[in-house]
Amino acid sequence: MAAAAPSATAVSTAALLAPNPAPTSAFLRRTQLTRHRLHSLKCRRAAAPRRPPLFHGECFVVGDNIDTDQIIPAEHLTLVPSKPDEYRKLGSFAFAGLPSAAYPTPFVAPGEESSRYAVIVGGANFGCGSSREHAPVALGAAGTRAVVAEGYARIFFRNSVATGEVYPLELTDAGAWKECKTGDVVTVDLGNSVFINHTSGKEYKLKPIGDAGPVIEAGGIFAYARKTGMIASKASA
Amino acid sequence: MASSISTAAKASAAFAHKKELAAPAPAQHRAGSSRRTKPCRVRAVASPARAPRAPSSTGSVKSAMTMTEKILARASERAALEPGENVWVDVDVLMTHDVCGPGTIGIFKKEFGEDAKVWDREKVVIIPDHYIFTSDERANRNVDIIRDFCVEQNIKYFYDIKDLSNFKANPDYKGVCHVALAQEGHCRPGEVLLGTDSHTCNAGAFGQFATGIGNTDAGFVLGTGKALLKVPPTIRFVLDGEMPPYLLAKDLILQIIGEISVSGATYKSMEFVGSTVESLTMEERMTLCNMVIEAGGKNGVVPADETTFKYLEGKTSIDYEPVYSDAQARFFSDYRFDVSKLEPVVAKPHSPDNRALARECKDVKIDRVYIGSCTGGKTEDFLAAAKVFLASGKKVKVPTFLVPATQKVWMDVYSLPVPGSGGKTCSQIFEEAGCDTPASPSCGACLGGPRDTYARMNEPMVCVSTTNRNFPGRMGHKEGQIYLASPYTAAASALTGYVTDPRDFLM
Numbered sequence: 001m002a003a004a005a006p007s008a009t010a011v012s013t014a015a016l017l018a019p020n021p022a023p024t025s026a027f028l029r030r031t032q033l034t035r036h037r038l039h040s041l042k043c044r045r046a047a048a049p050r051r052p053p054l055f056h057g058e059c060f061v062v063g064d065n066i067d068t069d070q071i072i073p074a075e076h077l078t079l080v081p082s083k084p085d086e087y088r089k090l091g092s093f094a095f096a097g098l099p100s101a102a103y104p105t106p107f108v109a110p111g112e113e114s115s116r117y118a119v120i121v122g123g124a125n126f127g128c129g130s131s132r133e134h135a136p137v138a139l140g141a142a143g144t145r146a147v148v149a150e151g152y153a154r155i156f157f158r159n160s161v162a163t164g165e166v167y168p169l170e171l172t173d174a175g176a177w178k179e180c181k182t183g184d185v186v187t188v189d190l191g192n193s194v195f196i197n198h199t200s201g202k203e204y205k206l207k208p209i210g211d212a213g214p215v216i217e218a219g220g221i222f223a224y225a226r227k228t229g230m231i232a233s234k235a236s237a
Numbered sequence: 238m239a240s241s242i243s244t245a246a247k248a249s250a251a252f253a254h255k256k257e258l259a260a261p262a263p264a265q266h267r268a269g270s271s272r273r274t275k276p277c278r279v280r281a282v283a284s285p286a287r288a289p290r291a292p293s294s295t296g297s298v299k300s301a302m303t304m305t306e307k308i309l310a311r312a313s314e315r316a317a318l319e320p321g322e323n324v325w326v327d328v329d330v331l332m333t334h335d336v337c338g339p340g341t342i343g344i345f346k347k348e349f350g351e352d353a354k355v356w357d358r359e360k361v362v363i364i365p366d367h368y369i370f371t372s373d374e375r376a377n378r379n380v381d382i383i384r385d386f387c388v389e390q391n392i393k394y395f396y397d398i399k400d401l402s403n404f405k406a407n408p409d410y411k412g413v414c415h416v417a418l419a420q421e422g423h424c425r426p427g428e429v430l431l432g433t434d435s436h437t438c439n440a441g442a443f444g445q446f447a448t449g450i451g452n453t454d455a456g457f458v459l460g461t462g463k464a465l466l467k468v469p470p471t472i473r474f475v476l477d478g479e480m481p482p483y484l485l486a487k488d489l490i491l492q493i494i495g496e497i498s499v500s501g502a503t504y505k506s507m508e509f510v511g512s513t514v515e516s517l518t519m520e521e522r523m524t525l526c527n528m529v530i531e532a533g534g535k536n537g538v539v540p541a542d543e544t545t546f547k548y549l550e551g552k553t554s555i556d557y558e559p560v561y562s563d564a565q566a567r568f569f570s571d572y573r574f575d576v577s578k579l580e581p582v583v584a585k586p587h588s589p590d591n592r593a594l595a596r597e598c599k600d601v602k603i604d605r606v607y608i609g610s611c612t613g614g615k616t617e618d619f620l621a622a623a624k625v626f627l628a629s630g631k632k633v634k635v636p637t638f639l640v641p642a643t644q645k646v647w648m649d650v651y652s653l654p655v656p657g658s659g660g661k662t663c664s665q666i667f668e669e670a671g672c673d674t675p676a677s678p679s680c681g682a683c684l685g686g687p688r689d690t691y692a693r694m695n696e697p698m699v700c701v702s703t704t705n706r707n708f709p710g711r712m713g714h715k716e717g718q719i720y721l722a723s724p725y726t727a728a729a730s731a732l733t734g735y736v737t738d739p740r741d742f743l744m
Contacts, residue, residue, distance in 0.1 A: 065499055065588060067708040074684040075713075077336045078368060078375035080382075081452065082343025097710045125500040128533060129708060130684070131435035133340065133451030153533055154504050155435060159451035221453060222348045 052191035053167070053217065055145040057118035059186040059197070060107055061177050062098070066122055067129030068156065070097035072138040074130075081137045088113055090134055091141025105182050108142055115142040119188055121180045121195075122149035126168075127156025133163060140165025146188045148195050148206065150174050161212045164220030168212075171195065172205040301565035303471040304538055305506040308446040308560055312429045320470035320569075328360065329428035329445075331458050334414050335365040335376070337433035337451075338383040344456030355390050356462035362394040362423055363387055364414040369679045370401055373687035377401070394421070404644065404677040412643035412678030415439035415611040419523060420645050422552030426541035426559035431455070431464060436611050436705065438529040442522035443549075444541035444559050449530065469535040470569035471506040471562075472497075476513040478577035483743045485621060486521035487613060487703065487723035489513075489574070490528045491582045495592025496572065503533035505569060508562065513576040514539055519548040520617040527612045528705050531589040581738050583701070584721035587709050595726050598736035604698035606633070606731040607712070608724055609640030609676075610683040613703020616649040618724040619675075623655045623663040625728035628742045632671035634734035638692035639672055640681040647678050672731070685713040701730040 076093045079086040091114055095107035108115045120139065126149035127135060136159050139147070146167040147160075160168040169188065176195070180186070184199035190213065193206040209216070218224035225231045300317040302310060310318045312326035333341050345353065355361050363383050368376035380398065387395035396417060398410040411417035415436050418424055426444035430437065433455045440447035450464070458464050474493060494501075507529045514522070522539045529537030539545075541559035549557075581595040608614065608622050619641065626633075641647040650663040658666060664675060673692075682692040683704040690713075694700060697716035704712075707719035722730065725739035732742065 065708075067706070069684070069706070069708050069711050073710055075687055078373055078379060078687065080339040080343060080379065082340050082347065097715065099709050099715050125503070125533065128499055129435065129530075129706060131433065131437075131449035131451055131530075133337070133433075133453060151500065151503070153500070154535055155449055155451065158454065162451060162453035162457075221457065222344075 052189075052213070053145075054190065055118055055188040057145075057186070058116055059119040059121050059148075059180060059182065059184050060095075060105075060115070060117035061121045061180045061182045061184075062095075062103070062123070062126075063177060064123035064150075065125045065128055066098075068127055068132050068135040069129055070099075071095060071127065071135040072132065073097040076138075077132060077134055079134070081134055087137065087141050090138040091115075091143070094138040094142035094144070113142075115144065117182070118143065118145050119186050120144055120147045120149075120166075121177050121186075122147060123177045124150045124174070126150075126152050127160075128153035131155040131159070133159045136160040136163055136165040136168075148176070148188060148204075150176070161215050162221045164216045164218065164223065167209060167216055169195070169209060170207040172207055176202075176204045301563035301567065303506070303508060303562045303566045303568065304444065304540060304560050305446055305471050305508070305536060306468055306566070307562075308427055308429065309466065309468050311427065311560070312446070318468055320468050322468045323465055324468060325463050326429050326466055328431055328458050328462055328464055329425070330360055330362055330418075330423050330430045331455060332362045332364060332414055332418060332423070332430065332432035332434070332437065333383075333455060334363070334367055334434060335369070335379045335383060336367045337455070338363060338365075338386070339379045340452040341433055341455040341459065342382065342386045344453055345459040348456060349460040353460060355392070355459050358391050359393045360462070361390075361392050361459065362418065362421075363392055364396050364411060364417050365398055366412055366414045366417070367680045367684070368686050368690070369398060370404070370677045370691065371687040371689050373689070376687055394423070396421075404647075410644060412641070412646070413611045413614065413680055415523070415527065416615055416642040416646065419443070419519070420552070420643060422549065422555075425549070425553060425555060425557035426545060427557055429464075431458060435530045436527050438534065438537050439523050439527040439611055441526040441529065441537040442519060442539050443545055444538060446536055446538070447526075448536045467504070469504055469506045471508050471538075471566075472502055473508045473510065473568045473571050475571065475573045476509065476511040476576050477573070478513055478575045480513055480516060480576055481579070483581060483725060483738075483740045484576070484579060485618075485723040485725055486517060486524040487528075487721075488579060488581050488726075489576065490525050490531075491584050491589070491592060491721060491723075492574065492579055493572070494528060494532045494590045495582065495584070497532055497590075499531060499588060499590045500533045501590075502529065502535075504535055505533075507532065507534045507537040508568070509537065509539050511574075513574075515542065515544075517544075518617060519544060520615045523615070524612060524618075528589065531705060581723060581726050581740070583726060583736060584707055586707055586718040586720065589706060589721060591707075594738070595722065595729075595736060596738040596740075598720065599738070601720070601736040602699065603635055603701050603720070603730055603735060605635050605692075605694075605700045606637045606727050607640070607682060607692055607700055607702040607704065608638065608727050609642065609681050609692075610702075610704040611642060611680075612683075612705040613724055613727070614640055614642035614646065614678075614681075616646050616653070618703060619646065619650050619663045620653065620655060621724040622728040623658075623666045625725055625739055625742050626666050626670040626672075626732070627655060627658050627661075629670075629732050631732055632669075633731040635731055637667075637670075637672040637728075637731040638682070639667060639675040640692065641675055641678045643678050647675060650675050670732075682712050684711060701727050701736060703727050 313324035435449040526537035694713035729737040
């Protein structure tokens with residue numbers, strides 16, 4: 001079983017195993033249990049340490065300075081991301097702005113609404129340019145789970161976390177995108193902070209996502225705030 | 238909230254020393270150190286957060302801060318703070334427009350409730366400007382959505398437009414949000430202004446903290462009036478020397494972006510000081526701060542002075558208190574420019590940092606010129622273009638599109654006399670030069686937009702533009718080639734049909 005996940009909401013393993021002087025379960029009160037079995041029950045009953053996300057699938061490779069106009073061209077910004085049907089349509093236009101000469105394989109196949117590529121591999125300054133939140137939204141709506149890049153423009157990074165749409169993961173070293181090809185089978189392992197390209201056989205270290213991880217896992221900043229009790233479910237005023 | 242210590246640490250390794258630059262001849266060496274001020278200590282960014290120091294515990298000792306740090310400290314009610322800290326700030330103004338407004342409103346209602354009220358109906362400014370003069374139904378619907386919200390919430394500042402066939406029939410309509418914010422007195426020194434648009438950094442020209450955020454962050458601000466921001470370290474740009482008559486602020490910022498690259502200021506503040514900056518008008522300072530985002534900057538600032546106060550007279554009745562960087566403030570790095578030695582520059586396709594001298598691109602044949610946007614569609618931008626057309630007296634050789642940023646700018650174009658013209662207005666000079674008639678004020682084709690947007694690039698062409706971005710497809714067609722330039726350079730290029738250094742006409 002994995003060690004306690006590096007999550008702000010995780011409880012340490014020691015705390016899970018500590019004897020509880022006032023067990024709340026009726027089952028426990030009625031039963032004569034040895035100390036050992038009590039611990040095992042507690043382990044199973046308490047929130048098990050969450051396994052950090054693991055994504056597996058084909059990757060789509062882009063280069064440096066991919067700006068948000070290439071991720072979602074401005075003509076599609078009339079679509080409002082908070083409307084479900086328009087959210088889906090945004091997904092169908094993800095990466096529609098990439099020049100076809102440099103990127104002959106479309107991210108979303110013609111006629112499809114989502115992409116076969118679960119992971120995007122990029123270079124430096126991914127998501128630069130406009131602040132449009134439609135950019136991480138389009139990627140998430142298309143089915144992307146994670147972007148693995150050398151670095152991010154700040155508004156794109158912030159939007160990815162706030163919406164919880166994609167994990168903006170950073171590689172520790174440069175050059176990975178040059179060694180990957182669109183269609184390579186990859187694994188993104190947040191628990192071990194590693195990006196594996198099974199097709200090429202190469203592995204790359206990732207920087208831990210840190211506090212941003214639980215926010216994205218919860219589904220964005222609002223969901224996280226509610227989950228952790230920072231704000232009430234629906235504020236009345 | 239999201240952290241980015243890693244990016245900062247990488248950047249701090251690159252900027253290990255103060256740079257002194259006198260472009261375009263890097264071999265020039267400044268003899269003597271009489272003009273040098275005390276060197277600035279470079280400070281590592283990845284410092285751990287420290288607990289705030291209560292004033293009572295330290296007596297009169299205050300930690301030195303840059304103006305960006307001071308603004309965020311005041312907004313978060315902290316005596317002091319340091320780059321890298323995450324702080325909750327009170328937002329003074331939140332701006333949104335027709336493209337991001339509906340999404341922001343959707344999130345606000347979903348998270349705070351259908352009947353929720355915005356935190357302060359006087360601090361939300363909603364400005365339709367992006368996709369206005371179009372028959373695109375969704376675009377039109379989006380303006381209706383923000384109108385409905387403004388009515389429901391009784392939003393004080395909503396610059397509405399209903400009659401799309403005649404912008405003048407809409408007395409409230411302004412146009413481009415960043416120029417409207419300035420013209421309507423919403424930009425004030427020392428304040429925090431957030432907007433759902435990357436060029437919100439434009440307002441830093443007023444000595445305030447202004448930056449772009451996404452719909453979700455904006456939805457949060459709508460409900461709470463607060464935002465969680467990470468304090469950026471500041472890169473200082475000292476611009477000294479007399480501004481040559483053929484240079485504009487656009488040349489200065491393109492010079493800087495070309496110097497530090499499109500990610501050179503990521504997660505950082507850019508502070509512009511020096512005698513040249515002090516000589517700039519407010520509109521020129523806005524042009525400077527407008528493109529901070531193109532270098533990846535979080536915000537840009539120009540210290541407020543008499544020029545700022547004069548501009549604000551009569552525009553705002555809200556008190557403001559400017560702040561200034563302490564003499565001992567620590568900057569991430571320093572760049573110095575002798576402006577008198579700079580030349581007109583362009584940013585070649587397809588990146589704002591792909592800098593080149595305008596004169597070195599004189600063999601680039603162009604298909605059109607576009608003068609407009611928050612970056613290059615203000616009154617002074619049009620006066621500058623008119624100056625070049627006037628000096629030439631000839632007609633343009635390529636279609637030249639003029640899109641005033643706001644109604645006010647449009648009116649200035651039609652009423653202000655151009656110096657040295659014997660009383661002609663910009664519009665007259667433009668007409669004589671064979672330019673297109675100035676269009677309805679909006680963001681226009683700066684970002685392409687719906688297919689029927691005026692001056693949109695629907696075929697691959699070469700365009701010289703006073704706008705802010707030239708990534709592939711920015712103005713419409715993915716194979717379009719955009720050369721970013723100052724209004725002087727754009728006008729000069731229109732006259733020759735090639736990328737042209739404005740000195741060909743101004744000297």
